[in-house]
Amino acid sequence: MQFTFHNPTQIQFGRGQIASVARLIPRDAKVLVLYGGGSIKANGVYDQVAEALKAHQWAEFAGIEPNPTVETLDKAVARVKDEGFDFLLAVGGGSVVDGTKYVAAAACYEGYGWDILSGKHKVRQALPLGAILTLPATGSESNAAAVISRTATAEKRSFLAPAVFPVFAVLDPDTMSSLPDRQLANGLVDAFVHICEQYLTVPTGAMVQDGFAEALLRNLVVLAGQFDQRRTLEWRENLMWTANQALNGLIGVGVPHDWATHAIGHEFTALYGLDHAQTLALVHPALLRVCLAQKEAKLTQMGRNVFGLEGDGIANRTIDIIENLFRSVGVGTRLGDYQLDKNDVLLQVLTALEGHGMTRLGHQRDVDLHTVDAIIRKAE
């Protein structure tokens, strides 16, 4: 086992922590605050940010959409370059944070921004950024990854660069108070599948990584079972911290990763506009069923250690429980739940994956188009 782990983001967790950005952003910085729709104006978060920044010079860029697009973000990049902002503050969920990471990197690059996603430009420099998280799900607030879409070509791609680790992340569970149930459920499913992508591969004997992953999965199982308590502070705190730890790099050090579910799911978002978590709930159980042979040992371990299963056929029963968990919080797991036609999906998704060169997915690079075909049929 060999790895490097370095997560320099300072976490400010708990009620009232938005005020701490006043001292976490250098006083002489020229700050651009980036956010999405108007929800932060309705729930009081915007006012708290304005109060915290009252001694700073700042402006704002609104309108970063879910699955943020390079078309929108490049407008922010132009403003940053034109007006000389030198600190970016993301206020929102994973989409806003991801989008801000792109802006931070593109602002330090003279070429075409999409080069960052296509891999043509390797990001080594970015403006410093901070994050105020309002939707726990992606872990983006303290990792070095971002997923960006391009409307023009219906693409959704990711990049990874230590330069875009947020300097700080504020996790105040009160910011979740106005979230609709759909987004809370999405966050829970998103975090769950993030863990599975780093855990459901093959046994390696990495006890800390497995133990931590199983602890986080158990938390999400409990929180799903307590979904009727989702308006309590304790429920929110636990979802927020669990989702953060699910994808801050820690549970994935030194072990194989998969991410085939994500790669396939991205195409569903790009083609059909499904929420990210919806695509994961749709693809993941089907993928596990199709790839059972490769993942059986780890599924069995998960069944025992997360769900307390005993006896025979644990791997298959574990997949059923996972699918039921997603459905229990209202996230559909079948094509029909999203009014998708199997034949159309087979045509479109397979074509898109082939076009994007995504033909050898998964931890063993054996999820080819033939396998994806079977996964889509299994999700019917």
Next chain:
Amino acid sequence: MQFTFHNPTQIQFGRGQIASVARLIPRDAKVLVLYGGGSIKANGVYDQVAEALKAHQWAEFAGIEPNPTVETLDKAVARVKDEGFDFLLAVGGGSVVDGTKYVAAAACYEGYGWDILSGKHKVRQALPLGAILTLPATGSESNAAAVISRTATAEKRSFLAPAVFPVFAVLDPDTMSSLPDRQLANGLVDAFVHICEQYLTVPTGAMVQDGFAEALLRNLVVLAGQFDQRRTLEWRENLMWTANQALNGLIGVGVPHDWATHAIGHEFTALYGLDHAQTLALVHPALLRVCLAQKEAKLTQMGRNVFGLEGDGIANRTIDIIENLFRSVGVGTRLGDYQLDKNDVLLQVLTALEGHGMTRLGHQRDVDLHTVDAIIRKAE
């Protein structure tokens, strides 16, 4: 729940990682390598460090003892000041890393070094340091704490300062190859009690912290049961990463801490020269028995989730299992195991604690000298 978590240390984990210090230490730095006795010369670690630093200007300071003393360390401080070293590299276990943290802080302070331990000087500045860990136990390689002794007054005190977070920590399990069994067992016990100090208080509903703590405790239970496999790479990797996570700050965020066992144990080391882990094994089970009422809920949770206990009297049975675990790897848990006389201990330890103002210990500040008296009698 409210907390700040920031751990900036870069972890380089795995075989062969010592070579990475060549690029992790600035090429123009003047490096002082600090270590303990000669073991790193016998086991090849010294040669690997010398090879990695061949393009750097460096010198060495040997002789940092277990429970490092300010008397020894101040000689290193004088050399750093006189010769202008600007990067410190600790090569050893927790004592060498702790000692190097003191040197890094004292080198930036013009007053008397012990002021750092007495609390008279608050550390805000320190030389940058890195750590090459050779004995997994204390977690010092990636935290901001250090424990330092003063021979002249038989004191053992700690300080905490973000300025002494190591810039990097190399965790190469092969460096453990020459460790005697006693030190491996000590490391396991040390890590176990570090977790208990942050976990065995009162229930707070912090699911991530509890889940991670329980995962690490289960790891140590498994590793203790596999003590005959302690020469395998996998065993060493798992102990090294578990001990690191046990005290890098993560499992303790936003929850009550105790540390009474440590405070009492430090006096045993200062007075009788016991190994740090030996003092923990001696004090902790006795303290748990005396403080059962305050800790019963968490002991019961631990019994269920770590040891799989069911039925009645789980808290008491959990304490018995903990004590047996320590004994199973050869670390004594009773005064007689260390040829200590109860009456002498009562006199000396209580006097020392009173002299050091350590009369209100524990997570509820209710472990007074009367309680310590009972703990010592319980350890007979």
